[in-house]
Amino acid sequence: MKRFTVMGGLAGLVLGVSMAPAHADSPDDYAYRQALSASGREAVVQYRLPASVYLHSRSAGLDDLRVFDSRGKLLPFALRVPAEEVQASRQTVPVRVFPVTGVADSGADSAAIAIRRTPDGALVSVGPPAAPRQEPVLAGLVLDMLPQRQDDPQAPGTFDMLRFTPPAGTAQYNALVSVEVSDDLKQWREIAQSHVSWMVSGDGAALAADRIEFAPREFRYARIRWLEGKPIQFSTVTAEAVRYGGQAPPLQTLVLPATPGKNPGEWLYPASVALPVQRIGLEFAERNVSVPVELGSYTELPAVKGRGTTTWRFDPALQATFYRIEQGGRERRSGDLAIESTHQPHWVVRPLVATESRPALRLGWAPATLVFLASGQGPYTLAYGRADAQPATRPIGQVAPGLSAAEIGKAEQVTAGPEQATPRAQAVQASAAQQAATSSHYRKAALWGALLAGVGVLGAMAWQLHRQMKAGQK
Secondary structure, three states: OHHHHHHHHHHHHHHHHHHHOOOOHHHHHHHHEEEEOOOOOOEEEEEEEHHHHHHHHOOOOOOOOOOOOHHHHHHHHEOOOOEEEEEEEEEEEEOEEEEEEEEOOOOOOOOOOEEEEEOOOOOEEEEEEOOOOOOOOEEEEEEOOOOOOOOOOOOOEEEEEEEEEOOOOOOOEEEEEEEEOOOOOOOOOOEEEEEEEEEOOOOOOOOEOOOEEEEEEEEOOEEEEEOEEEEEEHHHHHHHHEEEEEOOOOOOEEEEOOEOOOOOEEEEEEEEOOOOOEEEEEEEOOOOEEEEEEEEEEEEEEEOOOOOOEEEEEEEEEEEEEEEEEEOOOOOOOOEEEEEEEEEOOOEEOOOOOOOOEEEEEEEEEEEEEEEEOOOOOOOOEOOOOOOOOOOOOHHHOOOOOHHHHHHHHEEOEOOOOOEEEEEEEEEEHHHHHHHHHHHHHHHHHHHHHHHHHHHHHHHHHHHHHHHHHHHHH
């Protein structure tokens, strides 16, 4: 019975501890904060994170970010990592049209045609293989999509639409046509079927379905075949060419001064583990200098027995030559190196040649965008700078449900106030200084202890030697 009573008491204690309310987050639990102001007209707002957030965050994944309303309520937020934006430029391209004629009711295959073209692929003529005895009729059209390729080798060759202009005086027309494409005028593949039609009223108003759209694709030649309706010679045929290009997200840069490294001849640049560095370079104050270097980081090695201090091993990550020279009346500087996104609390540069230069280190990264639901009362507070914080980000679909990526990208940008340090920041700095002083005190105490122990050992050895000498004399 006593056993059950004790076990019940322990279970109740454990249950009480597990049900005890956890310590709620508040802005005072974080070392730094910024005030964010929104208009109140939009529910979902965004804020592009500045460099100060990355410098004072204590986590590589920005796990210590929090957003609070004016009453201290934690608001849901997400982080959007910038990605390369794909942009499309469109251009209307005139194409060269070659009618394909045949014999009425001959049943001949429209592919049996004679084709003449130049060595660069431009069509010269398209016609029947031999002069027919009967009246020829229009059987189809062959389009040269790149007649200007000889003059412009960079002419776009990706198309997604054809547009037809009716012959003059055509008041009404309707037909079902097929679009086939080829690169060699031998193998054809169908990419679209569509009706082409237009009507012109007595007062000149027109209703036209004069375009055929299809998935963007690259091809050199196109063929128009009539499936229904009477073939006609269009006045003009134009194509819509599309060209896709990537635009890298804007980068933010930070320049760090050089400090003496842990090992002789090395430069140390304290940074922040939260920085997702994607580009790195050196800035020289001197002119006409060229220095090959290794870039990397330090690894702390534990103290070896008999040595009272730790050692720092340099781990190189890449090699490059950075320079600043003047030649031909212009100054030339080395550019930044593109690297995989890397998080380092510090960077180390080791020159591979003797130099007196101490260049600054330039870091570049694409900052993330904070997206949060502006519920509660403003102004809002962005808090960060806490080593033991757990991640609080949510999926973007929970923060901005029902919104597309384009809508989120156009969301309202909040206005941010200056960064403020909280009492916790001062406490963290004081704690770090105290830890450094305590560590220094311990190192000094250990050194004095080792010296005293050495003196004691020497004294014991001398006493033992003295006793042996007295025993030998006796």
